[in-house]
Amino acid sequence: MDFKRSDFPEDFLFGAATAAYQIEGSAHGAAGSCHWDSFARVPGNVIGAEDGRRACDHYLYWAADLDLLRAAGMDAYRFSTSWARVLPEGRGPVNTEALDFYDRLVDGMLERGLRPFHTIYHWEMPSALADLGGWTNPDVHNWFADFTQVITRRIGDRVHATATINEPWCVAYLSHFLGHHAPGLRDIRATARAMHHVLKAHGAAMEVLRAEGQENCGIVLNFEADEPAEDGPDHAAAAARQDAIMNRWFLEGITRGSYPEEALEGLEPHLPAGWQDDMAAISRPIDWLGVNYYTRGLMLAAPDTAWPAMEPVPGPLPRTQMGWEVYPKGLEDTLTRLSRDYIGALPVYVTENGMAWDDRVTGGAVHDPARISFISEHVRATRNAIDTGTNVRGFFYWSLLDNYEWAFGYEKRFGIVHVDYETMTRTPKTSYHEFAKALGQ
Template structure:
């Protein structure tokens, strides 16, 4: 059974999370093109070449969606604002329609008693800036801070918190080294620069918003429990390298002003000149840390491959529709490690946690007992982390709605609300009702 609200401390925030490009419908309201539009239009990148042009049409249906949160007893909504909707060219003249839309959206949250948790960037780089190199261009930090200022001047008086970047590992490494997300590069020089510039953009935006008097600023990092696949020294080394790239790079830069040696071994020769001078900006204090967690990775050495010379091994645990192992213990491990080694008493929020499943609507309902069990186990892990000293302040399920799941198109369903992508009809799943009942207890 999903732990009830009463088993968490008073003031603990329960919410659900979404992202602009995944739900809004990017063709509406004067938004400019993004690198995801062109990535999806290139054969082989996205399942069925699907894009976010319509998505869930949250742009027009946001009141219905927010009612689902209110009626379910949730406290908060984590949403993102689209850079290309606010500034269609990435710079220059703001889009009045886009700003007005986000005004209406935030006001509608407040009218329903929902606390707005904003994320500034959830992966949709405006195409005009992608043409200039996007995250590989050193000027991106200032472009991003300018965008942050524009949208914060409109919303900053009403949002409860602002996260700068969602999952910088995905923004930089997954997208510029592994090539799985836009812009789809497989280039270590581009990856090294993006890995640094995304953090410099975070720091520049925090500095800019602090100067405007804004508080409750943070970032959302994704973590994966990186474990050796066997007892060999090679597997231990592979896990350490993966941990350095995926987990430690971002949190050590932010909390300690340094990058881990195991990651610099491969990336430092390709880093921008003078990168060390940016570390004070990157490591300035933040007010909270968002933690996204889904699974673990088991690693073995791959000496026949270039750096990082690691390869994943399929694990034995039950898996989600994404093929990810269900490993709630990893969430507790990550949260307690963050508290112990990096952030101390800094407030921690689980900003994303959830599972994709092959859900089917049958007789007007979706039975997803697997998702209910996933929620129960991971909320239990949050309770364990809190008992071991982590300053846990909230939990956001990913996601409110079935949506556009990036390179997987509309095939993978993470929502606790089913969306028929033809009619766009919303149907709360059994997991939604179960979590709602837990919040009422």
């Protein structure tokens, strides 16, 4: 790879990331069901109607998976905890088997010299709460605060950093407006409420974390480098609307206590009454910001369609197995924009960046030169942002393992470690070995 550890500040952290539902195997350990279990059972929602019941069996193989991180020379591991595992009904009785598992997992990281980066929620809403409307229910922030307290009181004394929620745009907009993720709605009223409630839940969780003495707390947002696909004011306005919905809504809610006008023009009529009164809690200070970045968005105006009256179009550059254009400059631009316009010197971590490819085991090995190039280019983009003054403190590759890729089932492989879903055999890919070499220099 075209970088080495010594290119970065001495305290810069390298790691890899995963999510509970995507790797653990929800059939283990008395976990409750979540809305992804039911979403996957509707024909057409998930490729092969696959779900996370087995996933990568990380619940059983966790020690070996942590050994892979240590052997690669990683400094940290970003993991998430399953709400439906810890509280099978979403509220009420706690599953002690789940807390014991996360105890073992965190202790295992520390034993291997890995700093635990904990994400409280990574998309698995308990089915019992989904029955009550999930993220559209006005009480969801209280439910989430209770979960935050339960899990923090068990493992919060040993984690290095805590993020409240992963990618609220996916939790709310992708899942309630576009319908691509659970619960699979296409309803603007539900979308507006989910987009507000997810941030209200973040604010409530931050209050709990502070009360529990947690000091290194933030949130993980996903960003897209949005640009007009063609010249002209209409296309520029379409790109600005996409930027407002995907990037600025959550960012400005947290950092400024307000929502962008370009998004409010479509969503405000559907927000809950008195939403403005929640903005002070939503914008409580955070200690760091997580940035997930994969691609850019090229937008055209679509004036004959309903709001937001825009249409994404493919970019001209090479694309990953997901169809996402490979655009490393977008990561550099996103990081520098955040520092310049929003957060100043607040610490930033690249909490996810990666690519899916149609990886195959050949002769006992997996050669993935496209991923090696992808990682190198995005790590260099991160270095460029540091050089221009952004306080980037770490880079986490997504993902450690091939895993359950949500609506794409087990078809898309993001890992630097290949997983045979029949035998659960882990095979480190060439990118894993090259990453390890770079971290050793």
